[in-house]
Amino acid sequence: MPEEARWYVVHTYSGYENKVASNLEKTVENRQLHDLIQQILVPTETVTEIKDDKKRDVERKIFPGYVLVKMILTDESWYVVRNIRGCTGFVGPSSKPIPLTDEEVARLGVEKREIEVSYDVGDSVQIIDGPLxxxxxxxxxxxxxxxxxxxxxxxxxxxxxxxxxxxQAQAME
Incomplete structure (x- = not known):
């Protein structure tokens, strides 16, 4: 059994992303599957719309029709996700789930990676990347x-x- 959870993309009916995510969360809670299905995410972004000369912040789905699920792939977890109402299957060849690569996860900004830095306010640093x-x-x-x-x-x-x-910066030694 694989020990590390990976991110998978689940295809849903259009407009059902939040419903699929909440139903999946309820099922995980009811069946005590927290160890298999760890995180469910509908990626959104906040966009400022100007309509009738009024600014409004609107939350939009980045990938309409898709839900991201961090899980350990087993027959049970596959079955649970696949049979959620509104879910049409996993993204991959012939509905065989293919996990996102680490690069894709980083690019999507799904997981926040904590970067430890050895400098603080007032310290001198050397710029080690970029035009400077x-x-x-x-x-x-x-x-x-x-x-x-x-x-x-x-x-x-x-x-x-x-x-x-x-x-892009490192502490001076």
Missing amino acids: EGFVGVVEEVDKEKNRVHVTVSMFGRETPVELELN
Whole structure:
């Protein structure tokens, strides 16, 4: 039996994504399948719409007709997911579930990976990636939620604020 849960994509009837996700969560709860089916996700994004000169924030599904499920694939877990009302099957050849690769999971931003950094506000860092590679700056702000660090770099005799990803800078030794 595989010990690690993987992400699978489940195809649903259009507009049934939330219903499939909630029904699946209830089934997992009722059958005590938390160890097999660990997480159910309907990826959404918030978009600002302007209609009749009014701004509104609207939540939209990123992949209409699909639900992401993190599970250990067994006959039982496959059967439970496959037989949820509104589910048409797994994405893969002839409904054989194919897990998402680690790269796909990272690109989709499904799982938040905690990045440990060895620097903090006020520390000097060296930029190790991007157009400013090799420059040295001072950390102004670290935002682990958004995977960002704000650094002030001295360029051409001026202090210039720069926003980088956490892994684009490293502490000076």
